[in-house]
Amino acid sequence: MLFFSFFKTLTDQVITVELKNDLCITGTLKSVDQFLNIRLDGITVEDPERHPHMMAVKNCFIRGSVVRYVRMGARSVDTTLLEDATRRGEFMVRVLKGLRVD
């Protein structure tokens, strides 16, 4: 849930998605779902010679499970907010599980 929300904050920003097969796709993030599937618009491929079949593709849907990395600008991310949200998320999980909270 944390990363679903995180990616929603990146909507309409330009990101680069690196897939597990080394293909790197840069484009504007149009939407994301709970599985971290990603829809990109206006895409370009990092190494078009190696992936000529991608030249004509303008937008795409990427299945979350094939993603290795998502690269983004440092300015698009509030790191203190992320750290707080991570700690809060952990806290909520522990409350729901009835575990020790401290």
Add this chain to the structure above:
Amino acid sequence: MDSQSPEPDTAVNGSTDAGPLAGSPSDFLKNIVGKRVKVRVGNGIDYHGLLTCLDGYMNVALEETEEWVNGHRVTTYGDCFLRGNNVLYISAMEDL
């Protein structure tokens, strides 16, 4: 000995408390916390260290960890977290 069939647990162990040799895998895991262990992960790499704790996914936390690759110690880590899906087995390196 002519009574009804005994409890399976007592038959094997002679007692009901979960001693080192008690049956279940989770008894084993409980008993090795705090001990020196060897954790083998999928790519054939071993991690030797003091087992801080583990969870139901077999996520593992180790202290004083050494990374061993085919018989050679290549790296050490102070603390380390191993993601459970990579764990093939955990083996005790000292008596339980």
Add this chain to the structure above:
Amino acid sequence: MEQVAAGTISEPLDLVKLSLGERVFIKLRGDRTLTGNLHAYDAHMNLVLSQVEENIHIVDVGEDGTAAPPRIERRGFEMLFIRGDSVILVSPLLE
């Protein structure tokens, strides 16, 4: 429900929690390692790191099947999301 071992670590994820905001070393599938500042994680080990250096460990194999000496390819990223299923190991870096 469980005893408190080694300070505040009672489950493995606590080790990662203690590393929030700190520099960490990550080992990934595919002979990759990362170092970076940890800003977020979840139970899948999805991660967000900043000021990341990635090292890819490559062993080239020649036509005759002999292995050349291993080489390392380096890349840097200012902000990186890592999908948890590639993660093998997370370790806080002592500096």
